[in-house]
Amino acid sequence: MTSDHAAEMSDHAVDIDKHVRVYITVFVALMVLTVITVAISYLHLSVPLAVTVALLIAIVKGSLVAGYFMHLVSEKKLIYAVLVLTVAFFVALLALPVFTHSNGFWIPE
Amino acid sequence: MSSPTGVAPPKPHGAHEAHHEELGFWRKYVFSTDHKVIGIQYAVTGLLFLLFGFSLMMLMRWNLAYPGAALPIIGQLFGEARMPGGTMLPEFYNELGAMHGTIMVFLGVVPLAVGGFGNFVLPLQIGAPDMAFPKINMVSYWCLFLGGITMLGSFLVPGGAAQSGWTSYTPLSVIAGSGQTWWLIGMIFLITSSLLGALNFITTTIQLRAKGLTFMRFPFFVWAQFVTAFLLLLAFPPLEAAGVMQLMDRVAGTNFFMPSGLVVSGQALTNVGGGNTLLWQHLFWFLAHPEVYVLILPGMGIVAEIIANNTRKPLWGYRSMVYSIIFLGFMSFIVWAHHMFMTGMGTAMAAFFQTTTMIISIPSVVILTALVISLWGGSIRFNTPMLFALAFLPMFGIGGLTGLPLGLNISDIPLHDTYYVIAHFHYVVAPGTIFALMAGIYYWFPKATGRRMNETLGKVHFWGSLVCMNVVFMPMFITGLAGVSRRLFDAGSAYDFAQPTMHWNVVSSWGAWLLAVFQLPFIFNFFSSIRNGEKVGENPWQATTIEWSAPSPPPHGNFVGAPQAYRGPYEYSVPGAGKDFVPQYEAS
Amino acid sequence: MDIPYTVELRRDTGLNNGKIGIWLFLASEVMLFGALFASYILIRVGAPSWPRGDTVLDVPLATFNTIVLISSSVTMVMAWASLMRRRFETFRMYMGGTILLGLTFLVVKYFEYGHHLELGEFPSTNNFLAVYYTLTGLHMLHVFGGMVVNAYFWGPGAKLWKTNPVWFTNRVEHSGLFWHFVDLVWIFLFPTLYLL
Numbered sequence: 001m002t003s004d005h006a007a008e009m010s011d012h013a014v015d016i017d018k019h020v021r022v023y024i025t026v027f028v029a030l031m032v033l034t035v036i037t038v039a040i041s042y043l044h045l046s047v048p049l050a051v052t053v054a055l056l057i058a059i060v061k062g063s064l065v066a067g068y069f070m071h072l073v074s075e076k077k078l079i080y081a082v083l084v085l086t087v088a089f090f091v092a093l094l095a096l097p098v099f100t101h102s103n104g105f106w107i108p109e
Numbered sequence: 110m111s112s113p114t115g116v117a118p119p120k121p122h123g124a125h126e127a128h129h130e131e132l133g134f135w136r137k138y139v140f141s142t143d144h145k146v147i148g149i150q151y152a153v154t155g156l157l158f159l160l161f162g163f164s165l166m167m168l169m170r171w172n173l174a175y176p177g178a179a180l181p182i183i184g185q186l187f188g189e190a191r192m193p194g195g196t197m198l199p200e201f202y203n204e205l206g207a208m209h210g211t212i213m214v215f216l217g218v219v220p221l222a223v224g225g226f227g228n229f230v231l232p233l234q235i236g237a238p239d240m241a242f243p244k245i246n247m248v249s250y251w252c253l254f255l256g257g258i259t260m261l262g263s264f265l266v267p268g269g270a271a272q273s274g275w276t277s278y279t280p281l282s283v284i285a286g287s288g289q290t291w292w293l294i295g296m297i298f299l300i301t302s303s304l305l306g307a308l309n310f311i312t313t314t315i316q317l318r319a320k321g322l323t324f325m326r327f328p329f330f331v332w333a334q335f336v337t338a339f340l341l342l343l344a345f346p347p348l349e350a351a352g353v354m355q356l357m358d359r360v361a362g363t364n365f366f367m368p369s370g371l372v373v374s375g376q377a378l379t380n381v382g383g384g385n386t387l388l389w390q391h392l393f394w395f396l397a398h399p400e401v402y403v404l405i406l407p408g409m410g411i412v413a414e415i416i417a418n419n420t421r422k423p424l425w426g427y428r429s430m431v432y433s434i435i436f437l438g439f440m441s442f443i444v445w446a447h448h449m450f451m452t453g454m455g456t457a458m459a460a461f462f463q464t465t466t467m468i469i470s471i472p473s474v475v476i477l478t479a480l481v482i483s484l485w486g487g488s489i490r491f492n493t494p495m496l497f498a499l500a501f502l503p504m505f506g507i508g509g510l511t512g513l514p515l516g517l518n519i520s521d522i523p524l525h526d527t528y529y530v531i532a533h534f535h536y537v538v539a540p541g542t543i544f545a546l547m548a549g550i551y552y553w554f555p556k557a558t559g560r561r562m563n564e565t566l567g568k569v570h571f572w573g574s575l576v577c578m579n580v581v582f583m584p585m586f587i588t589g590l591a592g593v594s595r596r597l598f599d600a601g602s603a604y605d606f607a608q609p610t611m612h613w614n615v616v617s618s619w620g621a622w623l624l625a626v627f628q629l630p631f632i633f634n635f636f637s638s639i640r641n642g643e644k645v646g647e648n649p650w651q652a653t654t655i656e657w658s659a660p661s662p663p664p665h666g667n668f669v670g671a672p673q674a675y676r677g678p679y680e681y682s683v684p685g686a687g688k689d690f691v692p693q694y695e696a697s
Numbered sequence: 698m699d700i701p702y703t704v705e706l707r708r709d710t711g712l713n714n715g716k717i718g719i720w721l722f723l724a725s726e727v728m729l730f731g732a733l734f735a736s737y738i739l740i741r742v743g744a745p746s747w748p749r750g751d752t753v754l755d756v757p758l759a760t761f762n763t764i765v766l767i768s769s770s771v772t773m774v775m776a777w778a779s780l781m782r783r784r785f786e787t788f789r790m791y792m793g794g795t796i797l798l799g800l801t802f803l804v805v806k807y808f809e810y811g812h813h814l815e816l817g818e819f820p821s822t823n824n825f826l827a828v829y830y831t832l833t834g835l836h837m838l839h840v841f842g843g844m845v846v847n848a849y850f851w852g853p854g855a856k857l858w859k860t861n862p863v864w865f866t867n868r869v870e871h872s873g874l875f876w877h878f879v880d881l882v883w884i885f886l887f888p889t890l891y892l893l
Contacts, residue, residue: 016781023778027771031764038760041751041892054888061884065767069774069877076711078315079720086724089343089442090731097391097735100446100458102742241700241714308721312714316702346725347732350835354736357831362821365736365831383824388739392732 026068033061140251142243143665147250148229149557152550154250155221158257159543160628162212165205167621172197174618176599191269202598203272204288208260210275211292214404215299216257218542222407223303223341224253226549227310227334229557233656233663234328236319236672236694241312249305256298263291274596276397279366279389283358284373290359293352300349303341310338319655319694322674325431326693328654329424329678332431333410336438337403344399344442351392358384365389387452394445402441404538405505406434408545409476412498415548416480418652419495420487421689423679426479433472440469450521459518466516473509477502488682488689493567497548500575501541508536511586526596529589532582540578547574547631554635555649559661560642566634573627580620584613651690654678658694704864719871723878726839730882733835737828737889748825750891753818755809759891762805763883766840769798770880773847773873780866785858788869792851795876799844806837829890836882843876 037057045053067073072083141147171180177196184195191201228246232239240246263270268286271277282289314335318327327335354365362380366389369382417424424430446454446462454462481502489495511533514520524530547570554562588610593601600614601607648657655674659667672694680691701707702714710717741747750756776791813826820830850869857865 016778020775020778023771023774027767030767034760034763034767037888037892038756041756041888044749047893050893054892058885058888062881065770065877065881065884069770069880070874078710078712078717082720082724085339085439086343086727090727092443093347093395093728093731094735094738096443096446096458097388098738098742100391100449100454101385101387101452102739239700241702242718243700245718304722304725308718308725311721312717315710315717316707316712316714317700342721342725343728346729347735350729350732350736353835354831357820357827361830362819363827363831364821364824365740365827380821383740383744385739385743388736391739392736395732 022068026064029064030061033057037061140247142239142247144228144232144240144243144246145557145663145667147246148225148227150250151220151224151228151253152226154253154257155217155219155225158212158216159218159221161261162209162217163625163628165209165212167625168197169202169205169209170614170618170621172202172598173600174615176602197598199598200269200272203274203596204264204269206596207271207274207277207292208264211271212260213538214275214400215296216253216260218404218538218546219303219400220253221546222542223310223334223337223403224250224306226330226407226411226546226553227306227337230553230656231310231331231334232313232317233556233659233667234331234654235314235317235322236655236668236674237313237317238666238668240309241316242309245305246309249302249309252298252302252305256295256302259291259295259298263288263295266291276393277355277389278393279355279358279384279386280368280371282389283355283367284378290356293356293359296352297349300345300352303345307338307342307345310334311342314338318674319671320673322655322693325428326674326677327431328410329413329427329430329434330407330410330654332434333406333413336434337406340399340403340406340438340441344396347392348396351389354392355389387449390449390452391446394448395442398445398448399438399441401534401537402437404542406437408501408505408542409434409480411545411549411552412501413480414652414654415494415498415552416483417679417681418552418650419490419492419498420484421490421681422483422487423677423681424479425483425485426475427677427679430476430479433475437469437472437476440465440472444469444516447516447521450518451525463516463518467513470509470513470516477506477509492551493562493564493571494548494552496568496571497544497551500571501544501548504540504544504578505537508533508538508541511536523592524589526594527589528585528593528595531595532585532589535582535585539582540575544574544578547571550635552650553656554638554642555645556656556659556661556663558639558642560638560644561649562634562638562642566630570627570631570634573630574624577620577624577627581617581624584616588613648692651688653680653690653692655692655694658692704861704867713867715867715871719874723874726878726882730835733832734885734889737832740824740828744824750889750893753825754829754891755812756891758805758809759887762802763887765798765801765805766880766883769795769802770877772798773876777866777870777873780858780862780869783862785855789851789855792847792869796844796847796851799840799847802840803837803844806833832886832890836879836886839879839882843872843879846872847876 037054040053040057041050044050072079138146141150168180168183171178171184179195180192180197181195184192184197186192187201191198191204228240260270266287268288270288271282271285271292273282273285273289277289277292314327314331354363357363358365358367364381364384366386367378367381367384368386369384371378371381413424413430444462444465446458447466450459450462484499511529515524515530515533551562551567554560588600588607591606591610593604593607593610600611602611645661647659647661649661650657655672658672673696674693675696676691676693678693680686680693682689683691700714702712704713706713772791772794776788776795779785779787779791810830818826820827850865850872854868855865857868
C-alpha cells in the first residue's frame with residue numbers, strides 16, 4: 001500500500017470516529033421509529049390515514065438508512081443524478097398503472 | 110502503484126506477459142474476459158439467432174400465402190402434432206409467431222446491437238483497455254447463452270414452445286402449455302444478462318474514457334450505447350418482476366393476473382380470480398416500450414459514425430442530436446400505455462399517454478433530420494456500409510412516420526393489432542435497425558479481423574435486401590388498413606372483408622423467401638473474408654475516432670500507450686489540414 | 698491487465714468503478730421492487746376487500762425480524778468502519794455478526810412461512826397471501842444473496858486485505874451498500890404487508 005493510501009486511511013480513521021457516533025444515533029432512532037410505527041398500527045386508523053402515517057415513518061427510516069448507513073448525505077453528484085432519475089421512473093411506475101386502470105382512483109373516468 | 114487521483118497509465122504490454130502465464134484455449138476464446146472476444150461471441154450468437162428467427166417466419170409465411178396448403182418436403186419434418194400431412198396447425202403457427210418475436214428482439218437484435226457492437230466498439234472508441242468489470246462482462250454473455258438454450262429447448266417440451274405472442278398476455282399465457290414456463294425462465298436469464306451488461310457499459314463510459322474525451326466529444330455511437338444502457342438498466346426489472354409473478358400464477362396457483370369469472374372452452378375456471386390481467390400489460394410494456402428504443406438507438410449510433418466518415422464532413426447538429434437522444438431516453442419511460450389504448454382507460458389517461466407519445470416523436474425527427482442534413486455538401490463515398498446507412502434514413506423515416514397514427518388514440522382504434530402495426534414496427538427494426546447493424550458489420554469487420562469484406566458481394570447483399578424488405582413489408586400497410594388482424598394463422602382467409610387483400614400475402618411471402626436468398630452472399634462474404642479478405646492496417650476508412658488508432662485486430666489491452674482525445678469526434682475536411690480528416694487521437 | 702479506477706478515484710467523478718457499479722445495480726433493484734409495489738397497489742385497489750395485515754400475519758414476530766435486520770445494517774457499517782480504522786479482527790467480529798443476524802432473519806422467516814403453510818395458507822389461497830409470499834420471498838432471496846457475499850468477504854475473500862487493503866475495504870463497503878438496500882426494502886415491506 002502506498003503512503004498516499006496510508007495517509008487517506010488514517011485521515012478517514014479520524015472521520016470514522018465521528019461517523020460511528022452517527023451510526024449509533026441512527027440505530028437508536030430506527031429502533032424508536034420501529035416501535036412507534038408498530039404502536040400506531042394498533043390504533044387501527046382508517047386506511048388512507050394509516051397508509052399515510054406508515055409511509056411517512058417508513059420514508060424517515062429509509063432516509064436515515066440511505067443517508068447515513070449508505071453515506072448518501074456525502075455522496076458524489078453522479079450518484080445523486082442516477083438516483084433522482086431512478087426515483088422519477090419509480091414514481092411513474094407506481095402511479096400511472098393505478099391512475100390508468102383502477103376505475104376512478106384519483107382521476108375521474 | 111498508480112497515484113490515487115491521476116490517470117493510471119496502462120503498463121506496456123511486455124511487462125504484463127511476464128506477470129501471468131499464457132491463457133489456455135478455454136480461457137482465451139470461450140470463457141474470456143476480453144471485451145473483444147465477448148463482443149464477437151455476442152455478435153455471432155445474435156446473427157445465428159437472427160437467422161433462426163427469420164427461418165421461423167419463412168415457415169409462417171407459407172401458411173399466410175397459401176392457407177391450408179401442404180408444404181412440400183419441409184412440411185413433413187414437423188410431425189403430426191404440428192403439421193399433419195404437411196399442413197400447418199394454428200397452434201404451431203402461434204408457436205412460430207411467439208418465438209419469432211421473442212428471438213428476434215431478445216436473442217437477435219439486442220445481443221448483436223448492444224452486446225456485440227457495444228462490447229467490441231465502445232471501449233475502443235473511448236480509448237479504454239477493456240470494460241470496467243471484465244468478469245461481469247463474461248457472466249453477462251453466458252447468461253444470454255443460457256437464456257438462448259432455454260428458449261431453443263422450449264421447442265422440445267410437450268405442447269411446444271410459448272404460443273401466446275412475444276407479449277405473453279395474461280390470462281392466455283397463464284393457462285398455456287409448459288413451453289410458456291420455459292419462456293419465462295429464459296427471459297429471466299436474458300434480463301439478467303442485459304442488466305449486468307448495462308451497468309458495465311455505464312460505468313465504463315463514465316470512468317474509463319481517455320484523457321481529453323469529454324462527454325461532448327464522444328462519438329454519437331457512444332452516446333447511443335450510453336443512453337441504451339440506462340434504458341436496459343431501469344426498464345427491464347419490472348418485466349423480471351412480472352415474469353416471476355406469471356411463473357407464480359402458472360406454477361404456484363396464484364392469481365396475480367387471473368381475473369374473476371374466467372371461462373375457458375365453456376368451462377368456468379375454479380380457484381381462479383381476484384387478479385388484474387391488465388397489470389401484466391402495464392409491467393410488460395413498461396419494459397417493452399423502452400425496449401424498442403434499445404432496438405433503434407445503437408443503430409442510429411452506427412449510422413451516424415458511418416455517415417460522418419463517408420461524407421468526409423462533421424455531423425450536422427451534433428449537440429441537438431445528443432440532447433435529443435437524452436430526451437428520447439427519458440421520455441421513453443412514460444409513453445408505454447400507447448400500446449394499451451384499447452384496454453378501457455379513461456380519456457384523461459389516454460390524453461396523457463397520447464401527449465407524451467407525440468412529444469417523443471420530436472427527438473427522433475431531430476436525429477433523423479440531422480443525419481439527412483449531414484449529407485448536404487458531403488463528398489459521399491458509396492461503399493457498402495454507407496449504402497446500408499443511407500438506406501436506413503428513408504426506411505426509418507417510413508417506420509417512424511407510420512407510427513404516428515398508432516400513437517394517437519383515435520386512429521389507433523382501427524389500426525391496433527392489424528398488419529399496419531406489423532408493417533410499422535418491421536420498417537423500423539428490419540430495414541431500419543438491421544440495415545444499420547449490417548452497415549456496422551461491414552464497417553468494423555476490418556477492425557475486428559484485419560481484413561475487408563468483399564465490396565461486390567456487399568452491394569449484391571444490399572440491393573437485394575433493400576428491394577425485398579420493401580416487397581415484404583409495404584403491402585402490410587395495405588392489408589392492415591383494410592382491417593386484417595395480426596396473428597391470424599391464415600392471414601384472414603376466413604373473412605370476407607380480407608379477400609380483396611389476400612393476394613398481397615403471396616407477394617410478401619415471396620419477398621421474404623427472396624430476402625433469404627440475398628443473405629447468402631453476406632454469409633459467404635463474412636466467412637470467406639476472415640481468410641481471404643484484403644488485408645488492411647489500422648485505419649482503412651480514414652476515420653477520426655479512437656478505435657481506428659488501435660491495430661487491426663487490437664491486442665489484449667487494445668492500445669500501446671494510453672490514447673488521448675485532442676478534439677471533437679468528426680474533424681473531417683478541416684480547412685488548412687494536410688489531409689481530409691484530423692483524427693480525434695492525433696496530437697496537433 | 699489493470700483496469701484504471703478499480704481502486705483509485707477518478708478525479709472528475711470522485712468515484713471508483715465499483716461504487717458506481719453497485720449504485721447502478723441498486724437502481725435496477727429499486728425498479729424491481731417498485732414493480733412489485735406497483736402490482737400490490739393495483740391489485741389491492743381493485744380488490745373488493747383486503748384484510749388488514751395484522752389479521753393474517755404475525756406482527757410481533759415480524760417486528761422482531763425488523764429489529765434483527767436493522768441491527769445487521771449497523772453491524773455491517775461497523776464492519777466497514779473497522780476496516781477504515783485498520784482493525785481487521787474487529788471487522789471480522791462485526792461481519793460475523795451481520796451474517797448471524799441475517800441467518801436469524803432467515804430462520805424466523807422459515808418458521809413464519811412454515812406456520813402459514815401448516816394452517817393451509819398458500820400463495821394460491823388468496824391475493825393477500827400471494828402478494829405476501831412473493832414480496833417477502835423475493836426479499837428473502839436477496840437477503841440470502843447478500844449473506845453469501847458477506848460470507849465470502851468474511852472467509853476466503855478476506856485474503857485480499859493482505860495484498861490490497863484499500864480494495865478490500867471498498868469491496869466490503871459496496872457489499873454493505875447492497876445489504877443496507879435489502880434492509881431499506883424491508884423497512885417499506887414490513888409496514889405495507891404487516892401493518893396496513
